[in-house]
Amino acid sequence: MKLKVKDIDISSGGPLIAVLNHQDAAMLDLHVMDRIKIKKRGKIETVVVDIAESNKVVPKGRIGVFEEVIISLKLKNNDVVDIVIARKPLSIDYIKKKLDGQKLTKNEIDQIVWDIVHNKLSAVELTYFVAACYTNVMTTEETILLTKAMVKHGDVLKLKKYPVIDKHSIGGIPGNRTTLVIVPIMTAAGYHMPKTSSRSITSPAGTADTMEVLADVTFPIKRMKDIVLKTKGCIVWGGSLNLAPADDKIIAVERPLEIDAESQLLASIMAKKHSVSSTHILIDVPVGKDSKVKNIVEALRLKKEFNKIGKRLNKKVRVLITDGTQPIGNGIGPALEARDILWLLKRDPKRPLDLEKKCLMMCSNIFGMIGVKYGYKKTLQILNSGKAYQKMVEIIKAQGGKEVAAEDIKIGRHSYDVSSTRSGIVRHIDNLFVSRIARIAGAPRDKGAGIYLYKHVGDRVKRGEKLFTIYSESMHALDYAKDVAKSNEVFVVG
Amino acid sequence: MKLKVKDIDISSGGPLIAVLNHQDAAMLDLHVMDRIKIKKRGKIETVVVDIAESNKVVPKGRIGVFEEVIISLKLKNNDVVDIVIARKPLSIDYIKKKLDGQKLTKNEIDQIVWDIVHNKLSAVELTYFVAACYTNVMTTEETILLTKAMVKHGDVLKLKKYPVIDKHSIGGIPGNRTTLVIVPIMTAAGYHMPKTSSRSITSPAGTADTMEVLADVTFPIKRMKDIVLKTKGCIVWGGSLNLAPADDKIIAVERPLEIDAESQLLASIMAKKHSVSSTHILIDVPVGKDSKVKNIVEALRLKKEFNKIGKRLNKKVRVLITDGTQPIGNGIGPALEARDILWLLKRDPKRPLDLEKKCLMMCSNIFGMIGVKYGYKKTLQILNSGKAYQKMVEIIKAQGGKEVAAEDIKIGRHSYDVSSTRSGIVRHIDNLFVSRIARIAGAPRDKGAGIYLYKHVGDRVKRGEKLFTIYSESMHALDYAKDVAKSNEVFVVG
Numbered sequence: 009m010k011l012k013v014k015d016i017d018i019s020s021g022g023p024l025i026a027v028l029n030h031q032d033a034a035m036l037d038l039h040v041m042d043r044i045k046i047k048k049r050g051k052i053e054t055v056v057v058d059i060a061e062s063n064k065v066v067p068k069g070r071i072g073v074f075e076e077v078i079i080s081l082k083l084k085n086n087d088v089v090d091i092v093i094a095r096k097p098l099s100i101d102y103i104k105k106k107l108d109g110q111k112l113t114k115n116e117i118d119q120i121v122w123d124i125v126h127n128k129l130s131a132v133e134l135t136y137f138v139a140a141c142y143t144n145v146m147t148t149e150e151t152i153l154l155t156k157a158m159v160k161h162g163d164v165l166k167l168k169k170y171p172v173i174d175k176h177s178i179g180g181i182p183g184n185r186t187t188l189v190i191v192p193i194m195t196a197a198g199y200h201m202p203k204t205s206s207r208s209i210t211s212p213a214g215t216a217d218t219m220e221v222l223a224d225v226t227f228p229i230k231r232m233k234d235i236v237l238k239t240k241g242c243i244v245w246g247g248s249l250n251l252a253p254a255d256d257k258i259i260a261v262e263r264p265l266e267i268d269a270e271s272q273l274l275a276s277i278m279a280k281k282h283s284v285s286s287t288h289i290l291i292d293v294p295v296g297k298d299s300k301v302k303n304i305v306e307a308l309r310l311k312k313e314f315n316k317i318g319k320r321l322n323k324k325v326r327v328l329i330t331d332g333t334q335p336i337g338n339g340i341g342p343a344l345e346a347r348d349i350l351w352l353l354k355r356d357p358k359r360p361l362d363l364e365k366k367c368l369m370m371c372s373n374i375f376g377m378i379g380v381k382y383g384y385k386k387t388l389q390i391l392n393s394g395k396a397y398q399k400m401v402e403i404i405k406a407q408g409g410k411e412v413a414a415e416d417i418k419i420g421r422h423s424y425d426v427s428s429t430r431s432g433i434v435r436h437i438d439n440l441f442v443s444r445i446a447r448i449a450g451a452p453r454d455k456g457a458g459i460y461l462y463k464h465v466g467d468r469v470k471r472g473e474k475l476f477t478i479y480s481e482s483m484h485a486l487d488y489a490k491d492v493a494k495s496n497e498v499f500v501v502g
Numbered sequence: 503m504k505l506k507v508k509d510i511d512i513s514s515g516g517p518l519i520a521v522l523n524h525q526d527a528a529m530l531d532l533h534v535m536d537r538i539k540i541k542k543r544g545k546i547e548t549v550v551v552d553i554a555e556s557n558k559v560v561p562k563g564r565i566g567v568f569e570e571v572i573i574s575l576k577l578k579n580n581d582v583v584d585i586v587i588a589r590k591p592l593s594i595d596y597i598k599k600k601l602d603g604q605k606l607t608k609n610e611i612d613q614i615v616w617d618i619v620h621n622k623l624s625a626v627e628l629t630y631f632v633a634a635c636y637t638n639v640m641t642t643e644e645t646i647l648l649t650k651a652m653v654k655h656g657d658v659l660k661l662k663k664y665p666v667i668d669k670h671s672i673g674g675i676p677g678n679r680t681t682l683v684i685v686p687i688m689t690a691a692g693y694h695m696p697k698t699s700s701r702s703i704t705s706p707a708g709t710a711d712t713m714e715v716l717a718d719v720t721f722p723i724k725r726m727k728d729i730v731l732k733t734k735g736c737i738v739w740g741g742s743l744n745l746a747p748a749d750d751k752i753i754a755v756e757r758p759l760e761i762d763a764e765s766q767l768l769a770s771i772m773a774k775k776h777s778v779s780s781t782h783i784l785i786d787v788p789v790g791k792d793s794k795v796k797n798i799v800e801a802l803r804l805k806k807e808f809n810k811i812g813k814r815l816n817k818k819v820r821v822l823i824t825d826g827t828q829p830i831g832n833g834i835g836p837a838l839e840a841r842d843i844l845w846l847l848k849r850d851p852k853r854p855l856d857l858e859k860k861c862l863m864m865c866s867n868i869f870g871m872i873g874v875k876y877g878y879k880k881t882l883q884i885l886n887s888g889k890a891y892q893k894m895v896e897i898i899k900a901q902g903g904k905e906v907a908a909e910d911i912k913i914g915r916h917s918y919d920v921s922s923t924r925s926g927i928v929r930h931i932d933n934l935f936v937s938r939i940a941r942i943a944g945a946p947r948d949k950g951a952g953i954y955l956y957k958h959v960g961d962r963v964k965r966g967e968k969l970f971t972i973y974s975e976s977m978h979a980l981d982y983a984k985d986v987a988k989s990n991e992v993f994v995v996g
Contacts, residue, residue, distance in 0.1 A: 018510055018521065018559050018566070021534060021552065027512065034947055039703070040515060041758045058515065062569070065512050072512070075556070096758075104759050107637060133758050135626045139633030143601060209533070264535045264590075264627050265598050453528055 009036060011071040013087040019075035022127050022257060024055040027072035033059045036093055041130055043094040046071070048081050054094045056130045076127060099123040100133060106140040114153050121157035124254040135261045138269060146271035148313060152320045154271065158252040158279035163229050165202060165251070167236065167285040171324075171378050173201045174286035175370065176277050178310075179211065180299035182442045182459075183337035183360075186292065187215045187243060188349040189367040192400040194374060195241035196390050202236040202284045204246035209263075212446035212458055213342045216245035221346035221417060221455050223409030235406045242403060252279035268300065270313070278317055288324045288377045290370060294332025298439040304329065324377050328370065334437040334465045337363040341451035341458015343417050344479065350414035353397040358414075362464055364391075420449065420456035420479030422486045426493050428501050431471045434463050436500035445498065449480040449489040456481055463499070475499045503530060505565040507581040513569035516751060518549040518621050521566035527553045530587055535624055537588040540565070540575060547574050548588045550624045570621060593617040594627060600634035608647050615651035618748040629755045632763060640765035642807060646814045648765065652746040652773035657723050659696060659745075661730065661779040665818075665872050667695045668780035669864065670771050672804075673705065674793035676936045676953075677831035677854075680786065681709045681737060682843040683861040686894040688868060689735035690884050696730040696778045698740035703757075706940035706952055707836045710739035715840035715911060715949050717903025729900045736897060746773035762794065764807070772811055782818045782871045784864060788826025792933040798823065818871050822864065828931040828959045831857040835945035835952015837911050838973065844908035847891040852908075856958055858885075914943070914950035914973030916980045920987050922995050925965045928957050930994035939992065943974040943983040950975055957993070969993045 009032065016027065026046060028038065038044065042057045055077055060066040071091065073083060083089070102116040112120075120137060123129050129137075146154065173194050177184055187203055194201045205215035205225075216225045225245040227235070232249065235242045247256070255276045262268065281289050291314055295307045311327040318325025337360040339348040351359040352367075368387050375383025390396050401411045442459055450457030460477045463469055478493060480486035503526065510521065520540065522532065532538065536551045549571055554560040565585065567577060577583070596610040606614075614631060617623050623631075640648065667688050671678055681697055688695045699709035699719075710719045719739040721729070726743065729736045741750070749770045756762065775783050785808055789801045805821040812819025831854040833842040846853040846861075862881050869877025884890050895905045936953055944951030955970045957963055972987060974980035 016510075016512055018512065019555065021555075037941065037947075039757060040754065061513060061515075065569075075559075100759060104761070107633065107759070107761070109637070130758065132625050132629045132755050135629040136633055136759050136761075139601065139630055139637070143603070143633070143637040260534065261626050263533060264624065265594060265601070265630050267598070267601070267630075447531065453531070 009091045010088055011091055012069060013083050013085060013089055014066060014070045014072045015078055015083070015085045016072040016074065022076070023130050024053060024076050024080060024127050025058055025074045026055045026077055027058045027060050027066045029063060029066045029068045029070065030059050030061050031068045033057065036091070038093065041132065043096055045092050045094040046077065046081060047090040047092070048083060048087060051081050053077065053080050054128065097123045097128045099129065103133060103137045103140060106144060107136055109144045111147060112150055112153070117150065117153045118157045118160070121154070121161050121254045124257050125161040131261060134257065138258060138261055138267065138272070141271050142267055142269040148316050151271040151274050151313070152317055154275040155278045155282065155317065155321065158254050158275055159282045161254060162252045162283060163250040165229055165233055165284040167200060167202065169200045169285070171199060171287045172285050173199050173288050173374055173378070174203065174281045174284065175290040175292065175374070176281065177292040178294065178300050180439070181294045181296070181332050182212060182335040182340045182439055182446065183345060183363065184294065185215060185218055185337055185345045185349060185363065186367050186370055188218060189352055189363070189396070190371055190374070191241045191243055192353060192396040192403065193367070193371050193387055193390050195239065195403070196395040196399040197386065199240065199378070200236060201241040202232065203241065203243050204249060204251065204280060204284060205243060206246055208452045212340050212443055212451035213345055214452070215243065216247070217342045217452040218345045218349070219243045221342050222412065223404040223407035225407065239399070239402050239406045241399070242407065244407070246280060251283035252276070255279060270310070274313055274317060278321060281323070282321060286323065288374065289318065290374050290377065291325065291327045292330055292370065293327055294330045296332030296439065299332035301332070326373055326377050328373060330366065335439060335442050335461060336366060338461045339458060340442055340446045340461070341449070341479070342455040343419050344458045344460055347414045347417045347419070350417070353391070353400050354414065355392060356414065418456050420454060420458070420481050422480050422483050424478045424486055424490050425474050426476050426478070426498070427472050427474050428469045428499065429471065430501055432469065432501045434465050434467045434469055434499055435502050437465055438498050441492070441496050441498045445478060445489045445493050448485060448492060449478050450482060450485050454481045457485070469501055503585045504582055505585055506563060507577050507579060507583055508560060508564045508566045509572055509577070509579045510566040510568065516570070516621050516754070517624050518547060518570050518574060519552055519568045520549045520571055521552045521554050521560045523557060523560045523562045523564065524553050524555050525562045527551065530585070532587065535626065537590055539586050539588040540571065541584040541586070542575050542577060542581060545575050547571065548622065591617045591622045593623065597627060597631045597634060600638060601630055603638045605641060606644055606647070611644065611647045612651045612654070615648070615655050615748045618751050619655040625755060628751065632752060632755055632761065632766070635765050636761055636763040642810050645765040645768050645807070646811055648769040649772045649776065649811065649815065652748050652769055653776045655748060656746045656777060657744040659723055659727055659778040661694060661696065663694045663779070665693060665781045666779050667693050667782050667868055667872070668697065668775045668778065669784040669786065669868070670775065671786040672788065672794050674933070675788045675790070675826050676706060676829040676834045676933055676940065677839060677857065678788065679709060679712055679831055679839045679843060679857065680861050680864055682713060683846055683857070683890070684865055684868070685735045685737055686847060686890040686897065687861070687865050687881055687884050689733065689897070690889040690893040691880065693734065693872070694730060695735040696726065697735065697737050698743060698745065698774060698778060699737060700740055702946045706834050706937055706945035707839055708946070709737065710741070711836045711946040712839040712843070713737045715836050716906065717898045717901035719901065733893070733896050733900045735893070736901065738901070740774060745777040746770070749773060764804070768807055768811060772815065775817070776815060780817065782868065783812065784868050784871065785819065785821045786824055786864065787821060788824045790826030790933065793826035795826070820867055820871050822867060824860065829933060829936050829955060830860060832955045833952065834936055834940045834955070835943070835973070836949040837913055838952045838954055841908045841911045841913070844911070847885070847894050848908065849886060850908065912950050914948065914952070914975050916974050916977050918972045918980055918984050919968050920970050920972070920992070921966050921968050922963045922993065923965065924995055926963065926995045928959050928961050928963055928993055929996050931959055932990070932992050935986070935990050935992045939972060939983045939987050942979060942986060943972050944976060944979050948975040951979070963995055
């Protein structure tokens with residue numbers, strides 16, 4: 009059947025979709041979510057069918073195509089294309105198999121990941137895959153195959169160095185910006201650490217958002233490699249690279265239900281590390297009731313799985329189970345966190361000691377993994393000598409930034425102090441409210457917005473003494489954040 | 503935030519969706535599949551967010567809206583609307599709960615069904631619900647609640663009669679057009695039988711397609727009631743009515759994976775019967791390797807479930823497990839089946855005896871359910887007296903058709919005979935190939951297209967004797983159907 013292209017001027021955000029008029033669809037016996045092949049100038053693309061019931065949108069004889077199809081087949085409005093019925097992708101059968109509780113083979117997982125990466129699956133089909141892996145949990149074997157398939161169907165940073173260090177903190181804790189301390193320390197010690205980080209999704213800042221206060225974070229993989237070869241390290245946004253791209257597509261359909269299938273979490277983390285040639289990976293698992301990992305049992309199970317997968321991928325993996333019950337560091341929000349980092353690296357008395365302590369512990373563990381003795385002492389030396397700070401400046405410059413004094417980092421110009429209404433010991437800080445208030449104040453969109461904490465759990469506080477300050481660029485946002493702060497118990501003092 | 507409406511001139515096919523520019527979305531901290539409320543002239547509608555990455559499709563300051571939103575809020579292009587962030591529907595939490603293997607309560611199931619009917623869920627969210635019910639099979643209790651919720655959130659035909667008879671055949675068998683025989687018999691016997699039927703989805707004809715050869719089948723519920731009050735019975739298309747509308751939306755996301763969650767199958771059938779006030783329901787479960795129900799164990803389990811649910815809904819349910827290994831009746835395709843029915847009701851020697859035998863057995867069972875003795879004899883009397891035929895003519899007329907002789911029904915003008923290449927006994931007829939050939943020939947789109955069978959399993963056939971004829975309106979389609987018939991073993995003779 010020959011049809012005339014109508015550019016419907018909208019993107020599907022991934023899947024290749026074409027819209028047929030209901031009469032043409034009936035002629036070919038096609039239903040919504042069936043497949044057709046579109047042929048044009050020797051190029052062929054298989055797309056998912058949607059059907060227009062009204063003749064207004066897509067008249068008979070025409071085919072409405074989404075942005076992704078236009079690009080893939082280099083179509084123009086009114087081009088005439090040839091349409092034939094296509095089989096469903098093989099991976100549909102494999103997804104059904106997993107939904108039926110069966111184990112998938114290497115080829116099956118590989119086909120599914122290929123189809124995900126190449127936008128061959130509709131959102132509904134991909135959702136079945138996620139739901140299947142969530143309810144019929146993948147075996148370790150399957151998770152390893154998923155990890156490998158994710159790496160295979162994406163770009164790879166080949167470094168040919170040993171060791172290549174990496175770290176990952178499982179999210180949910182405000183602050184906790186350890187990467188920005190660990191990368192300069194380990195690279196100053198002479199090791200390679202090509203770190204990719206994420207932006208915030210539901211938190212006030214991701215590591216990439218915070219680094220962006222100091223330097224660019226969006227690079228193609230070739231530039232990233234240049235930076236790493238020059239300075240040994242980098243802190244770039246993983247989202248702009250094409251590392252394990254299946255992962256981002258999976259996460260997109262996990263969001264609506266806030267699902268976190270364990271096998272996908274594991275595969276996702278390990279695939280991204282594997283893609284940048286990491287050999288030694290430290291995983292930080294903060295445990296707390298508002299963290300991603302709620303209790304120690306869950307954390308231990310995750311640790312076991314990480315170790316198994318690490319071994320099978322020929323990587324050294326060490327999992328640290330850490331305290332996730334309160335924010336780590338004083339600043340929450342990109343600029344406030346970046347200022348903390350510079351203070352810490354410059355050994356300023358205002359530096360957050362809890363974050364420093366955690367980074368020291370993590371670096372010691374990394375040294376331990378690569379077989380270097382006296383790691384703790386070594387880390388402290390690198391920090392105190394100013395070498396870590398120098399390295400950070402080097403990386404910032406390599407990423408297009410320039411050296412800046414902590415005090416010169418722009419913090420939101422409106423602020424509001426919240427003080428304690430009683431004297432006593434800080435018993436609890438509510439992570440969820442800290443995050444929410446910082447976000448309402450504008451973080452991470454407004455780099456300068458966020459919260460600065462003066463107290464942590466266990467600290468003594470007097471009535472009327474400041475607990476935290478909210479910063480914002482907008483009076484309006486600040487007012488709203490203030491209301492939330494006042495009407496909820498963010499700090500429990502008793 | 504105030505935004506200017508852009509009618510993007512496309513329908514989502516259900517869910518209420520609006521597209522924001524990525525910059526506006528960032529301002530409100532919105533992600534794909536989040537919710538917003540759109541306010542216009544005192545009307546408010548909650549919709550699912552999609553995000554346009556390019557400024558071309560939806561520029562900053564504008565909001566692209568799908569057809570469904572345009573209609574719901576009576577919007578016009580360039581209208582200015584007010585946008586606020588909305589919470590996710592409550593049912594998202596319940597869907598997650600089911601996915602986590604927990605049992606749902608009455609209120610939770612009710613909320614999910616309400617949200618489905620009112621297009622509050624995105625396709626991805628609805629898919630999670632279907633996947634959850636498929637992997638974590640619903641209890642009988644939950645299935646009953648689902649059935650009731652489906653009925654509640656849809657239209658209902660209140661008849662206030664007793665008994666009200668209904669029947670349902672679980673699909674997969676070519677032909678098997680029992681409804682068109684049973685409705686005239688039971689209504690001729692003085693009982694009410696307000697029958698709603700489906701159109702074909704993957705078969706050569708649904709009962710509604712076949713009835714449409716003789717009369718109209720698309721009516722609003724009020725007209726359906728008038729017809730039933732006048733003639734006691736009807737055979738109308740259920741799809742045009744708003745009976746248990748959640749069901750159709752669920753089926754739409756089941757199609758891509760060809761999933762058939764048992765709880766949904768049960769709830770779907772029982773809800774549609776419940777919606778038309780049926781009190782006595784006969785369920786025909788054909789068993790065969792190409793049927794929906796593959797084996798006797800599955801059939802018996804289904805029977806048990808139907809009986810349990812029937813009891814709980816205060817309905818008399820009887821389940822018949824029947825032979826689903828070969829087509830039933832001679833004609834396959836709307837017109838060919840309609841001709842069979844008229845021959846059968848008119849007691850013509852050309853009538854299909856296998857279909858007649860099955861209908862006699864089913865009617866006897868219905869008589870048995872309502873406590874009438876000598877059901878078989880009674881059925882035969884009604885048929886032979888011509889009362890069933892007279893009743894059928896009455897119903898056809900009430901539905902806007904007119905009396906027509908079987909011979910005057912238009913059959914596809916092109917035909918091709920397939921004869922046996924050997925002598926022997928017909929051992930097997932392949933249901934799937936019979937359906938496929940009839941569909942390729944044009945059924946159900948071309949009413950006259952299909953297959954006419956001269957032989958059934960067990961019949962003796964001589965070499966060169968006709969097995970079946972393919973009919974089509976199009977030479978081209980017939981050629982293609984012919985090829986499939988010739989290159990596959992549709993009949994096994996030996």
